[in-house]
Amino acid sequence: MQAADNTVVLIHYTLTGDSGEVIDTSEGREPLAYLQGSGNIIPGLEKALSGKRAGDKLKVSIEPADAYGIREDELVQVVPRSAFGGAADLEVGMQFQAQTPAGVRVVTIVEVEGDDITLDGNHPLAGERLHFDVVVAEVRAATEEELTHGHVHGPGGHHH
Ligand code: ZN
Secondary structure (H helix, E strand, O other): OOOOOOEEEEEEEEEEOOOOOEEEEOOOOOOEEEEOOOOOOOHHHHHHHOOOOOOOEEEEEEOHHHOOOOOOHHHEEEEEHHHHOOOOOOOOOOEEEEEEOOEEEEEEEEEEEOOEEEEEOOOOOOOOOEEEEEEEEEEEEOOHHHHHHOOOEOOOOEOO
């Protein structure tokens, strides 16, 4: 079976950045399962996997626009410490949901300087070119329930 809209695709992958550092890998885990055509994974990778079959291997480089987007400067804001309702221990790297000019986003604290807290609403991989080394483990038809939910159930997918 070929990966097409409404099929479930299971992949083993290693993701590296431009400088060759490994950002994420499925090595040692069960393969990642996603529903082709549902935007479960970044658009560039979904496109590259279209038409692939179990056993196919591919290496693909994906530009930021087809990955986690380009960086948007207006998503970086400085807010006063008081905006956190007196929460202690604000540290660089902490993440939470917040209102931004682009709607509710996961934001990351990127700088703490006295009472000035700098938040970045860009995805941590925004602006990065991503390199995927992928082996297709399996392609199967999606169940009715998976199509209704828009995601995969069972191994490598949602458990609920
Ligand atoms: Zn579900």
